[in-house]
Amino acid sequence: xxxxxxxxxxxxxxxxxxxxxxxxxxxxxxxxxxxxxxxxxxxxxxxxxxxxxxxxxxxxxxxxxxxxxxxxxxxxxxxxxxxxxxxxxxxxxxxxxxxxxxxxxxxxxxxxxxxxxxxxxxxxxxxxxxxxxxxxxxxxxxxxxxxxxxxxxxxxxxxxxxxxxxxxxxxxxxxxxxxxxxxxxxxxxxxxxxxxxxxxxxxxxxxxxxxxxxxxxxxxxxxxxxxxxxxxxxxxxxxxxxxxxxxxxxxxxxxxxxxxxxxxxxxxxxxxxxxxxxxxxxxxxxxxxxxxxxxxxxxxxxxxxxxxxxxxxxxxxxxxxxxxxxxxxxxxxxxxxxxxxxxxxxx
Numbered sequence: 003x004x005x006x007x008x009x010x011x012x013x014x015x016x017x018x019x020x021x022x023x024x025x026x027x028x029x030x031x032x033x034x035x036x037x038x039x040x041x042x043x044x045x046x047x048x049x050x051x052x053x054x055x056x057x058x059x060x061x062x063x064x065x066x067x068x069x070x071x072x073x074x075x076x077x078x079x080x081x082x083x084x085x086x087x088x089x090x091x092x093x094x095x096x097x098x099x100x101x102x103x104x105x106x107x108x109x110x111x112x113x114x115x116x117x118x119x120x121x122x123x124x125x126x127x128x129x130x131x132x133x134x135x136x137x138x139x140x141x142x143x144x145x146x147x148x149x150x151x152x153x154x155x156x157x158x159x160x161x162x163x164x165x166x167x168x169x170x171x172x173x174x175x176x177x178x179x180x181x182x183x184x185x186x187x188x189x190x191x192x193x194x195x196x197x198x199x200x201x202x203x204x205x206x207x208x209x210x211x212x213x214x215x216x217x218x219x220x221x222x223x224x225x226x227x228x229x230x231x232x233x234x235x236x237x238x239x240x241x242x243x244x245x246x247x248x249x250x251x252x253x254x255x256x257x258x259x260x261x262x263x264x265x266x267x268x269x270x271x272x273x274x275x276x277x278x279x280x281x282x283x284x285x286x287x288x289x290x291x292x293x294x295x296x297x298x299x300x301x302x303x304x305x306x307x308x309x310x311x312x313x314x315x316x317x318x319x320x321x322x323x324x325x326x327x328x329x330x331x332x333x334x335x336x337x338x339x340x341x342x343x344x345x346x347x348x349x
Contacts, residue, residue: 013268014279015267016060016063016267017282017287018286019060020057020289021282021286021289024057024285024293025292026046027054028319028323029316030049030050031297032296036316037312041242042240042243042246043242045236048235048247048256049235050244052247052260054137055256056260058137058140058144058204059203059204059210061144061204062144062205062206062207062209063207063211065145066155066208067211069148069149070152070155070156070211081345081346082145082148083145088338088339090141092338093334094138095118097132098130100298101132104298104302104305104306109131113131116128116130117131117135120138120142121139123136123139123141123143123197132298136195140195143201144197148208151166151205155208159212162208162212163209166202169198169201170202172202173198173200173202173203174202176194176249178249178250180199181193181245181250184249186245187244187245194248202257203257207264210261210268214269217269219269221270221271221272225270225272228270230262231266232263240252285324287331288327291330291331295326296320296327299323299326300319300323
């Protein structure tokens, strides 16, 4: 069975958002490394947290777009897992080895096991040695359940809606119970990166496809929705440690802004100028590499190239990360993606 990409080509705007989100996360990390930590009162401080949330929503939506009519047999499910492995594992493994080289340290066998097989994505008490890599492990957890959520939604919408509601309820448990009295996010970081604290975002991405795929609204309304989401990220009144944007009512507000942003890009049919489209497409292509490698590139430039001027290090890191990610995509990721498209399980 082949996957029909005719429909997926209609949603180039999702790649634009993916690229812009990766860029915002990279700017956040390079800024905090070179200048100071950011709290919940700044736009960058908020995007440092909710940029990843936007990725989760985008990922759920993308899975539904590509696979909504795909899963018919056990072989289809196996092929889905195989494609995800070929897309995610190789670059993550490469990043793991780069970390050891940069740190001049061979990780113990337990860390090899935890990282090579994404065990950290299933355990609240573990995380990867790759900076920012925790979200990839969480995504692997989501992918295990993706075929069954999509099949449920395709079979009966009410079943899919119930599953998403359960995921939302469990996510709210973290926001209103687990983090209720927490004052510093770092102290409860393992709880924050737990799969079920974020699964509702991925699930709501799937919901966006099934509930809104036939909705047609003007580009003007899409732009207004995007502006509203951005205004929330910029002006919504919250101060202090970043934990205050991931708990209580604030968790609902910023999650809503993240989901609204993805929905508006999903429904938007606007086509910018060619040079803008090309630039956004390149960011979209480079997203995974940029997200996974930019902090490692920054470490290399700082520790080994002795680039210590904060502004110069920040700018150089951003430029090199994008260019290197494009190179890695073409010569490293793409061959594995092509390998993943070979249906070794038959029709």
